Amino acid sequence: MTLTDLATRTYNHSFRLDPIIRSLLDTDFYKLLMLQLIQSRHPATEVTFSLINRTQTVRLADVIDEAELREQLDHARTLRFTKQELIWLAGNTFYGVERMFRPNFLQWLANFQLPEYELRTVGGQFELSFTGPWAAATMWEIPALSIVNELRSRAALRHRGRFALDVLYARAKARLWEKVERLQELPDLALSDFGTRRRHGFLWQRWCVEALKEGLGDRFIGTSNVLLAMDADLEAIGTNAHELPMVAAAQARNDEELASAPYRVLEEWQEDYSGNLLIVLPDTFGTTSFLQEAPDWVADWTGFRPDSAPPIEAGEQIIRWWQEKGQDPRRKLLIFSDGMDVDSIMATYRHFHGRVRMSFGWGTNLTNDFRGCDPEGDAPLAPLSLVCKVTRVDGRSAVKLSDNPAKATGEPAEIARYLSVFGDIGRVSTPVRV
Amino acid sequence: MTLTDLATRTYNHSFRLDPIIRSLLDTDFYKLLMLQLIQSRHPATEVTFSLINRTQTVRLADVIDEAELREQLDHARTLRFTKQELIWLAGNTFYGVERMFRPNFLQWLANFQLPEYELRTVGGQFELSFTGPWAAATMWEIPALSIVNELRSRAALRHRGRFALDVLYARAKARLWEKVERLQELPDLALSDFGTRRRHGFLWQRWCVEALKEGLGDRFIGTSNVLLAMDADLEAIGTNAHELPMVAAAQARNDEELASAPYRVLEEWQEDYSGNLLIVLPDTFGTTSFLQEAPDWVADWTGFRPDSAPPIEAGEQIIRWWQEKGQDPRRKLLIFSDGMDVDSIMATYRHFHGRVRMSFGWGTNLTNDFRGCDPEGDAPLAPLSLVCKVTRVDGRSAVKLSDNPAKATGEPAEIARYLSVFGDIGRVSTPVRV
Numbered sequence: 001m002t003l004t005d006l007a008t009r010t011y012n013h014s015f016r017l018d019p020i021i022r023s024l025l026d027t028d029f030y031k032l033l034m035l036q037l038i039q040s041r042h043p044a045t046e047v048t049f050s051l052i053n054r055t056q057t058v059r060l061a062d063v064i065d066e067a068e069l070r071e072q073l074d075h076a077r078t079l080r081f082t083k084q085e086l087i088w089l090a091g092n093t094f095y096g097v098e099r100m101f102r103p104n105f106l107q108w109l110a111n112f113q114l115p116e117y118e119l120r121t122v123g124g125q126f127e128l129s130f131t132g133p134w135a136a137a138t139m140w141e142i143p144a145l146s147i148v149n150e151l152r153s154r155a156a157l158r159h160r161g162r163f164a165l166d167v168l169y170a171r172a173k174a175r176l177w178e179k180v181e182r183l184q185e186l187p188d189l190a191l192s193d194f195g196t197r198r199r200h201g202f203l204w205q206r207w208c209v210e211a212l213k214e215g216l217g218d219r220f221i222g223t224s225n226v227l228l229a230m231d232a233d234l235e236a237i238g239t240n241a242h243e244l245p246m247v248a249a250a251q252a253r254n255d256e257e258l259a260s261a262p263y264r265v266l267e268e269w270q271e272d273y274s275g276n277l278l279i280v281l282p283d284t285f286g287t288t289s290f291l292q293e294a295p296d297w298v299a300d301w302t303g304f305r306p307d308s309a310p311p312i313e314a315g316e317q318i319i320r321w322w323q324e325k326g327q328d329p330r331r332k333l334l335i336f337s338d339g340m341d342v343d344s345i346m347a348t349y350r351h352f353h354g355r356v357r358m359s360f361g362w363g364t365n366l367t368n369d370f371r372g373c374d375p376e377g378d379a380p381l382a383p384l385s386l387v388c389k390v391t392r393v394d395g396r397s398a399v400k401l402s403d404n405p406a407k408a409t410g411e412p413a414e415i416a417r418y419l420s421v422f423g424d425i426g427r428v429s430t431p432v433r434v
Numbered sequence: 435m436t437l438t439d440l441a442t443r444t445y446n447h448s449f450r451l452d453p454i455i456r457s458l459l460d461t462d463f464y465k466l467l468m469l470q471l472i473q474s475r476h477p478a479t480e481v482t483f484s485l486i487n488r489t490q491t492v493r494l495a496d497v498i499d500e501a502e503l504r505e506q507l508d509h510a511r512t513l514r515f516t517k518q519e520l521i522w523l524a525g526n527t528f529y530g531v532e533r534m535f536r537p538n539f540l541q542w543l544a545n546f547q548l549p550e551y552e553l554r555t556v557g558g559q560f561e562l563s564f565t566g567p568w569a570a571a572t573m574w575e576i577p578a579l580s581i582v583n584e585l586r587s588r589a590a591l592r593h594r595g596r597f598a599l600d601v602l603y604a605r606a607k608a609r610l611w612e613k614v615e616r617l618q619e620l621p622d623l624a625l626s627d628f629g630t631r632r633r634h635g636f637l638w639q640r641w642c643v644e645a646l647k648e649g650l651g652d653r654f655i656g657t658s659n660v661l662l663a664m665d666a667d668l669e670a671i672g673t674n675a676h677e678l679p680m681v682a683a684a685q686a687r688n689d690e691e692l693a694s695a696p697y698r699v700l701e702e703w704q705e706d707y708s709g710n711l712l713i714v715l716p717d718t719f720g721t722t723s724f725l726q727e728a729p730d731w732v733a734d735w736t737g738f739r740p741d742s743a744p745p746i747e748a749g750e751q752i753i754r755w756w757q758e759k760g761q762d763p764r765r766k767l768l769i770f771s772d773g774m775d776v777d778s779i780m781a782t783y784r785h786f787h788g789r790v791r792m793s794f795g796w797g798t799n800l801t802n803d804f805r806g807c808d809p810e811g812d813a814p815l816a817p818l819s820l821v822c823k824v825t826r827v828d829g830r831s832a833v834k835l836s837d838n839p840a841k842a843t844g845e846p847a848e849i850a851r852y853l854s855v856f857g858d859i860g861r862v863s864t865p866v867r868v
Binding site for chain 2: 082083084087088090091092230231233
């Protein structure tokens with residue numbers, strides 16, 4: 001038996017020690033890269049980000065107490081970037097580049113605060129949205145998802161006994177370690193943690209990341225979580241996301257501007273960033289049409305991150321396109337990050353090994369896989385397909401078509417208009433892997 | 435009852451989680467300031483630092499297991515400055531100055547390792563010494579003291595019961611908090627933690643520092659512990675120590691060079707540092723003779739840190755000297771750091787308030803005061819008068835006279851020679867306050 005430290009216990013009860021969001025760096029690195037671009041180039045753009053629970057069968061508002069959710073969201077709004085964090089952002093090297101973040105951006109960050117939120121409960125689901133300048137609202141995406149996911153885990157485990165909990169985590173640790181041992185079979189593996197948004201909880205993600213660091217060595221190239229990257233001296237991993245083309249598309253004044261929006265975004269990106277940050281995310285409005293219409297210079301970028309098509313087909317399609325453009329795929333990079341797990345990582349690795357450089361972003365199945373671990377069954381801890389997407393831009397609906405219609409977001413009329421511009425070729429409905 | 439985490443417990447048993455020295459930043463800030471000067475100006479100087487236990491009544495080798503001591507010293511030698519720590523040293527502002535540490539010094543630090551040690555047990559005491567380049571051996575001073583002091587605390591408490599320990603720390607916390615409440619009476623107080631070297635333990639020092647931060651607010655101006663300054667976003671406090679004049683004196687080739695050594699050191703210091711770092715430590719060879727022989731420009735420095743004479747007499751002596759030099763004491767700073775506690779802090783504050791700027795470095799009586807807390811009596815946890823001083827320089831004995839002969843160190847013949855050069859005026863034997 002260990003001694004109960006009453007002071008600590010009481011302090012914990014008063015919630016300050018173990019909030020879900022401990023730091024504004026507890027977010028994905030790509031948010032900071034995009035934020036610097038947004039803050040300097042689009043300071044006047046007003047957006048709304050909204051929580052979307054694709055797993056409608058789970059009535060979140062029945063599981064999570066709305067007051068607890070408000071308490072966690074309110075706590076996140078009290079956070080500021082600390083002196084130590086800003087010094088690290090200024091002084092650390094990212095992707096081999098020094099001074100990735102400009103001094104005036106870091107000064108702006110020093111006063112950054114998450115903007116207000118709107119929260120209602122409707123039909124067993126939360127309507128949670130964040131409206132404000134793009135450079136403020138965008139920063140809610142990851143904390144909002146982390147908070148909802150961890151509150152659900154905490155609710156599911158609240159009334160479990162001590163030994164039941166001990167067994168649950170023992171099984172989850174064993175399960176992850178078996179995955180690590182299988183991944184050790186892949187000599188040239190390059191794997192990173194992309195699991196912040198869907199994690200079981202912050203402390204569990206930290207355990208997983210430390211396990212990969214010990215178990216995979218150099219094959220573990222880093223984490224998308226900036227706080228964990230700083231605390232564990234790991235590389236921060238990430239580039240850009242769908243919100244950039246989605247906002248550019250929503251701001252298009254006509255169909256021609258809409259058709260060129262995905263490439264306009266890349267032009268801005270390559271003015272601000274270079275090297276391994278030149279990664280194309282091609283599926284926002286369908287990968288096939290993106291490749292058909294892409295200017296030749298897009299083929300000069302370092303790589304692609306297929307995010308909604310099955311990895312092997314998507315990879316083959318991009319490799320063919322590179323070859324048509326006269327590029328050598330062996331000098332290009334493919335980043336696979338859509339619902340990957342050990343089986344799909346190993347199959348994809350073996351399929352493409354030697355033909356193209358690869359790296360894998362391992363998300364939900366790294367930081368939230370409790371299948372077969374819970375004596376009460378998998379349902380209470382089964383990960384949700386929960387996203388927080390930009391839904392409105394300067395008063396207009398934002399749209400994502402995706403390669404998988406099941407992942408499409410936006411008002412039906414706008415979706416139809418986008419389909420008339422980008423077409424529907426190559427889009428295949430498949431069940432959404434978390 | 436809380437659940438025992440067997441994995442964590444086993445990990446702790448294997449000692450990696452809770453070593454006494456966790457980081458090379460777990461040292462006093464003045465060591466880093468002096469190190470930069472030593473590394474650039476005196477790379478060829480060879481020195482020996484030696485542990486000196488002035489509390490001979492405590493037979494340390496009977497209390498501390500030599501093997502445990504070696505284990506802790508060996509662990510400290512495995513430490514390197516981490517990437518995050520070097521980034522913080524490069525990017526943080528110290529005393530309002532940016533880039534206090536030069537890039538080539540930080541590159542040199544990146545490869546820094548504590549040098550080897552020599553340890554023997556003789557007559558119930560440890561003979562522990564560190565020989566090597568000055569820029570390496572000097573860094574052992576604080577970790578060596580922290581390790582010996584904390585090993586003694588751990589040995590004293592090893593066999594105590596859980597509730598006895600809980601009561602012990604509860605009393606110590608209450609005792610410190612009473613001191614904080616008394617210090618709140620002093621509106622213009624400027625207090626910093628100087629307690630690393632004599633602390634009861636690292637975690638206890640951290641608790642004390644966090645308590646002062648919460649209890650004293652702006653009146654708590656920072657800590658000399660660099661790691662705690664970084665982790666708690668506090669100011670790192672410190673300037674220079676006796677080793678600078680002691681080494682310069684030992685290198686003097688004749689009595690004239692010996693007489694001028696204390697001022698030669700200050701000339702070097704003011705070439706490297708400025709502002710609030712221009713603090714004179716006058717007592718190495720006696721304050722009275724130091725002031726008598728001091729060039730006028732010494733009076734232009736920001737302040738003095740009397741360290742071995744009674745604070746009020748020492749302060750009055752320095753104020754008189756400033757006035758003789760035509761300086762206004764109200765624009766000068768006195769730093770009191772010799773064995774201070776609440777009573778002497780309050781008495782000194784009230785004595786000088788309005789006549790001179792003051793700040794207090796609170797050491798042993800902040801981080802190692804368990805008087806009246808231990809059901810088994812005060813002896814086992816009573817702080818030792820333990821120091822780690824430079825004893826040899828390029829093969830010659832190093833000497834400290836001090837204002838208090840009880841604090842003098844060095845070979846008797848050399849002490850006699852120094853007394854013939856600096857004189858004995860104003861030196862008064864008083865019992866050494868830890």
